[in-house]
Amino acid sequence: MHRLAGLFAAFIILCGSSYPPAQAQDKTLTVFAAASMRNALDDVDAAYTAKTGVKIVASYAASSVLAKQIEQGAPADIFVSADTDWMDYATSRKDIDEPTRVNLLGNSIVLIAPKDSRIGNVTIGQRFDLAKLAGDGKIATGDVKAVPVGKYARAALEKLGAWQAAEPKFAMAESVRAALTLVARGEAALGIVYSTDAKVEPGVKIVGTFPVDSHPPIIYPVAATTTAKAEAADYLAFLRSSAAKAIFDKYGFSFLIRPTS
Numbered sequence: 001m002h003r004l005a006g007l008f009a010a011f012i013i014l015c016g017s018s019y020p021p022a023q024a025q026d027k028t029l030t031v032f033a034a035a036s037m038r039n040a041l042d043d044v045d046a047a048y049t050a051k052t053g054v055k056i057v058a059s060y061a062a063s064s065v066l067a068k069q070i071e072q073g074a075p076a077d078i079f080v081s082a083d084t085d086w087m088d089y090a091t092s093r094k095d096i097d098e099p100t101r102v103n104l105l106g107n108s109i110v111l112i113a114p115k116d117s118r119i120g121n122v123t124i125g126q127r128f129d130l131a132k133l134a135g136d137g138k139i140a141t142g143d144v145k146a147v148p149v150g151k152y153a154r155a156a157l158e159k160l161g162a163w164q165a166a167e168p169k170f171a172m173a174e175s176v177r178a179a180l181t182l183v184a185r186g187e188a189a190l191g192i193v194y195s196t197d198a199k200v201e202p203g204v205k206i207v208g209t210f211p212v213d214s215h216p217p218i219i220y221p222v223a224a225t226t227t228a229k230a231e232a233a234d235y236l237a238f239l240r241s242s243a244a245k246a247i248f249d250k251y252g253f254s255f256l257i258r259p260t261s
Contacts (some may be wrong), residue, residue, distance in 0.1 A: 028055045029228075029235055030075055032066040034082035034148065034220065035175040036107070036193075039200045040251035041080070047247065048238050054231055062175040063087075064146040070095045070225060077228040078235060080104075080220060082176075082194075083148035087221040094226060100236055101223035106254035108195045108218065109152050111208040114186045124208040130157065130190070131165035137189025138171040140179040148218075149176040153192040156214040180204065194218070196252040219256070237261075 033041050038060045045056035059066070059076070063086040070076050071093045079096065081087040084103070090096045111130075113119045122133065130139065142150035150172065157163035173179035176193050183191035184203030191204070198206050222239060224232040238244055242259040249255065 027231055028057055029077045029231055031056055031058045031078040031080065032070060032076040033058055033060055033080035034063045035060045035177040036082055036197050037080055038177065040248055040253060043247045044239065044244050047243060048235060062142060062147040076225050077232045078222065078224055080222045082220055083151065084219050084221055086148065087223065097224045097226050097228065101221055102240065103219050103256050104222045104239060105220035105248060106218055106256050108212065109149065109156065109192055109210045109215065110195045110198055110206045112183050112191045112193055112198050112204040113189065113207050114183055115203050115205050119207050122208040124210050126160055128160050128162045130162045131169060134169050134189050139166060139169045140171045140173055140182040140188035140191040141193065142176050142179055143172040143174065147175060149193060152215045152218060155216060156210045159214045199252050
């Protein structure tokens with residue numbers, strides 16, 4: 001009898017030892033992130049999954065689109081916006097767990113042209129004639145009324161006195177990555193995107209960088225949603241870690257906080 005009880009106990013221990021890995025593999029988090037985050041965040045997510053076993057399902061689009069999807073009940077655990085306005089929007093709709101919010105990353109906006117363009121380096125400053133530089137071609141960026149990169153671009157051009165003449169030449173894209181693609185394919189003569197986007201697209205070249213003081217600071221806030229799973233807290237902690245910082249640094253983002261580990 002004692003031997004049978006011992007065998008049964010051993011069986012329970014063996015079976016029990018198989019549960020944690022299986023449970024870890026079943027855990028997933030859904031992250032809604034600005035389109036410009038795709039390459040860097042994919043690498044961060046892979047590192048997090050390798051460390052924890054928790055799978056990350058990422059959905060990338062313009063921050064405006066994502067904020068409205070969350071408002072409509074889309075099942076996101078984490079929201080990463082490319083500006084503070086759309087995070088504020090989601091917060092005002094009671095979709096964001098405010099205490100978890102942190103301004104994580106910074107970026108810059110640049111002027112790009114197709115890789116084989118004859119346009120060389122230009123100095124972007126007051127009296128910058130973007131319309132003349134584009135010639136008969138189009139200028140691509142995100143929708144200036146909603147998509148963060150487009151809003152930053154318009155703000156910069158207005159401050160530099162270049163918006164009014166250039167506005168008719170603009171091709172408004174649904175996201176920064178869509179604008180990047182238009183330039184890479186030669187469908188637009190110029191584009192205004194984040195420096196991190198230009199860095200990952202071999203089909204374009206940077207021809208100028210917008211002065212930092214020509215537009216509002218480019219800030220990427222991140223937060224858990226009010227419906228987030230418990231694992232979201234650990235994921236947010238990883239985003240603030242030195243391991244995540246090293247990846248974001250590699251892609252050209254600036255880390256706005258002191259790494260937590």
